[in-house]
Amino acid sequence: MAGIGGNNIGNGIVDRRRRLVATLMIQRPGITRRQLHEVIAKQMVNPVTETPYSLATIQNDCAALKQRWRDEAFQDTAILVGMEWSKLDEAEKTAWQINDLTKRITMILKISERRAKLKGYDAPTKIAPTDPTGTKEYGMTDDERIARIAEIIDRARTRGDTESAVS
Numbered sequence: 001m002a003g004i005g006g007n008n009i010g011n012g013i014v015d016r017r018r019r020l021v022a023t024l025m026i027q028r029p030g031i032t033r034r035q036l037h038e039v040i041a042k043q044m045v046n047p048v049t050e051t052p053y054s055l056a057t058i059q060n061d062c063a064a065l066k067q068r069w070r071d072e073a074f075q076d077t078a079i080l081v082g083m084e085w086s087k088l089d090e091a092e093k094t095a096w097q098i099n100d101l102t103k104r105i106t107m108i109l110k111i112s113e114r115r116a117k118l119k120g121y122d123a124p125t126k127i128a129p130t131d132p133t134g135t136k137e138y139g140m141t142d143d144e145r146i147a148r149i150a151e152i153i154d155r156a157r158t159r160g161d162t163e164s165a166v167s
Contacts, residue, residue, distance in 0.1 A: 013047060014061075020044065021061045033059050081118055088115055 020043060024036055031039075033055065041052035088111050095107040116122050130136060140148065 017044060017053065017057075018061050018065060021058065022065050025062070025065070033062060036062070084118060085115070088118075 017040070020040060021036060024031060024039060028035075037053070037055045037058045040058060044053070045051060046053050046057075092108065092111050095104055095111060098104040098107065129139075
């Protein structure tokens with residue numbers, strides 16, 4: 001694949017610049033694009049123009065790196081899911097060999113549940129936030145909310161009555 005100027009030299013330069021961008025992004029979480037641009041401007045220049053790379057170039061590098069990282073993460077996840085699916089296939093083959101009907105059905109159901117979780121077929125589990133002890137729900141209960149709303153309405157009515165009396 002040809003790089004800048006129709007040769008592979010440009011690809012090497014882009015790769016080197018992106019390695020530097022990636023290194024900075026990893027070593028300095030939260031670094032802004034402008035800060036990246038400033039650091040890179042001190043370390044390397046565009047060999048064609050002999051000037052620092054533009055902010056837009058650095059932003060494009062960041063976008064390309066993030067996309068590559070997302071793609072790699074997706075591929076890694078797909079591989080892991082495939083490996084897990086193969087293990088479930090083997091477990092299911094073993095389950096069908098179990099003579100005890102109850103144990104066979106139990107194992108096959110567990111395998112089916114695992115497959116459903118792996119593929120995301122089940123609805124998400126709702127988790128109610130609680131205090132650190134796990135006994136008291138954060139926020140107000142429905143009764144506390146109703147009481148608070150009634151209190152606010154009463155105060156608003158009282159204000160309305162006071163305003164009417166003054167007028």
